[in-house]
Amino acid sequence: MSTNTALPDVLDDSDVSRRDRLREQHGAKAPLLALAGGVLLLVSGLLSWSYDDRILGDISIRFYPAGIQIYAMVLGLVAVVLGVLLRRRPGWLNPGRGLAAVGWGSLVFVVVALVTIARQAGGSININEGGWVALVGALLVFAAGFVAQRFELNVRTWPRLPGWAEILVIVVLMAVLLFTTAYTLGLDDSWTFVCLLVTLLSVAIALVGSGFGEYVGFVGGNNRRVLLLAAFLVAFLFPFTQDGSDANMSIATQILIFAATALGLNIVVGLAGLLDLGYIAFLGTGAYVGAMLSQSTFATIGWKPPFLVVMLCGMAVASTFGLIIGSPTLRVSGDYLAIVTLGFGEIFRLAMFNLDGTNGPDLTNGPNGIPAIPDLNFFGWDFGKVHTVAGIPLGRFSNYYFLLLLLIAFVILVFSRLNDSRIGRGWVAIREDERAAEAMGVNVFGLKLLAFAIGAALAGLAGTIKAHQDTSVTPDQYIFLESAFLLAAVVLGGMGTVAGVLVGATILKLLPEKLRDAADYRLLLFGLLLVIMMRFRPEGLVASKRRQLEFHEDDEELVQLAQTEHLEEAK
Incomplete structure (x- = not known):
């Protein structure tokens, strides 16, 4: 033919x-x-x-x-x-x-x-x-x-x-x-x-x-x-290709933490369509909870529960902050919501500076943060020691890598289940047209608040692990630029998709590590990348066919593929 x-x-x-x-x-x-x-x-x-x-x-x-x-x-x-x-x-x-x-x-x-x-x-x-x-x-x-x-x-x-x-x-x-x-x-x-x-x-x-x-x-x-x-x-076999080296495994663990946090933000931005510019504060909340309840000599809280309890506490505290911040701010939308969330991110960082016992309660040690956080120990498995499996040494970062894989699997499961549920469809309806969704009986405010709470909880969960992996927590780790990179990972990869966010997070974490010779031009390259993406592929690197149609309505081939995808989902 x-x-x-x-x-x-x-x-x-x-x-x-x-x-x-x-x-x-x-x-x-x-x-x-x-x-x-x-x-x-x-x-x-x-x-x-x-x-x-x-x-x-x-x-x-x-x-x-x-x-x-x-x-x-x-x-x-x-x-x-x-x-x-x-x-x-x-x-x-x-x-x-x-x-x-x-x-x-x-x-x-x-x-x-x-x-x-x-x-x-x-x-x-x-x-x-x-x-x-x-x-x-x-x-x-x-x-x-x-x-x-x-x-x-x-x-x-x-x-x-x-x-x-x-x-x-x-x-x-x-x-x-x-x-x-x-x-x-x-x-x-x-x-x-x-x-x-x-x-x-x-x-x-x-x-x-x-x-x-x-x-x-x-x-x-x-x-x-x-x-x-x-x-x-x-993903599980990747550490076995590194021959015990922690150099690349350190990058891999940072990518997984970044990806897990970005997936939580994907619920807020990708599904519900709420522009959050202070999302890094929820990751910081979980990290500080993990640090304050750790075995560190600089921890400010005397209670030392098992780490599984610490993870639940980090999720609960971050989710509570999400509800507290979301209740008054979700009455606004669009640019106003972005400004309010940006302010919340800065308030969190400054609050961590001031909770030093002088300007406020002694919880975070102020700008010094909480250092010397010990490695985790699950059932005798010390994450700080080198373990040999099948003759291959697995270092400290490899141990955290496996734990973070479980975290990613849990976050993906939560995201996928919510996306396929009535709640997820309600979020998508709000993202597409909030007034039309409200007219059809969707509880707009309640679903917005739920998106904020769940997204914050997932970020808090990732933060508790990040505190132990980094061995220290300081306020300077949670600046606005980190929130911007999280949002960029969602937009670059493809809003509302799992694979897209994983790809976007990998790109934005891997490139700065490998392009250290161009560190002075990091933001310039980052900006050029976003401009190119918005010009040639605004739907993201990995986007659903229905999402692509929003930007390419005249593409008949995409229309046919989107219809096929819709029929498969209906089955």
Whole structure:
């Protein structure tokens, strides 16, 4: 079946843009360009890129690819595969869109690599032949992606594989995810990390744009329980890939705490549509409760209950604060609610400074906070010691990682159950149109207050674990910028979804850790990322089809997919 969408003859040249004319004239060359560019990228991985083996890893050796040489070969391989598929034009794939993503990604990747080599080696004269061959290959793939967009998909019929084959696809994808995650966290050089990130993003976007991504979603939809089990198994096995190192596990635990807190905020913002700019205060409430009831010599409360009781106390206190703050403030909405919650976040931080025994009750030790919080000990399992499991040492952060996995599982369960319940549908109705929801009999104020209370409770629960993992709690940890990053994780990942928030939290916590060379430009890069997202994908990285329709109402393909998704949910 041909998927060539040539323009009708009735259109005059004046009605056709220059870009479309170029695509019509040279569209048939797209497979050849893709193959040529892909082969050049593959060849460049076998050549030397720089004479200095200290730049971007050891990329000076020929016929022994490493680092960015391997990344170039991956991009070349994807370009070759898409070029072959474009020539054969299968009815259920759209390789033209994928080539466009690989073209952009290859070009950005090669430019970043060459600029880095030139800057660190003292000029572009020090770039070896591999870099220039890669640049020519990237330009060819970019040109192929530009002209290949004339080939559009007419009909998609997803082939159904046997059950065991679909499960095998999920297992292979999860194994690739585990390996890629472990390899990514193992990179120390910032610019090598950037090159890998560009490669992974371009390949991922290419697969999604070509139709592979939706096919994986189709397979995952047929095996949801298997997919969920495989995802948690991959997360569980991750510490066993670190060989006892705590460097990457420290980052992983911070990501999990951040993600658990962001999921709680997702209830308030993503489901109920309430803009909360002071949500970090609830995490701080749980952390201070955990610190004050801990075994620390600086703890200000004499009661030392078991940690399970401490977790419940942290949830209860944070939820109470949510009710206290929500009762008067939820009478307003929109910008006014954002301003009030912003004020609450600052009031909490300043209150923690003043509860030092001089300006108020002696509860928090003021700006000094509560240090020397001991590690947890569950049934003889000391979280501060190294434990050996299956011959692999698991350090302190690995121990907290497993506990935080249980926390994430609990938060996801709560979020999913609420989202699928009448309460969740009431929140969505309030988010869409508060007046219409109230006219239909929805208890608007009560559901708003419940969203605040539940979201605060989940953040307080995460805070109690954070206090022990960090070994100290101070007011400076809970500034407004942290609330802004939590909100950005929800918006960036996709409001109202679990996977989206996990992706957003991972990106916003991982990038600052790996891009320490660009620490001075952190906020600038953060702002540019949000601007780009709002321009090209305002619904978030991982958004439901119904959410996408709010921003892309004219996309007929999305309408059909959203209707299919709605029918599946109804079943």
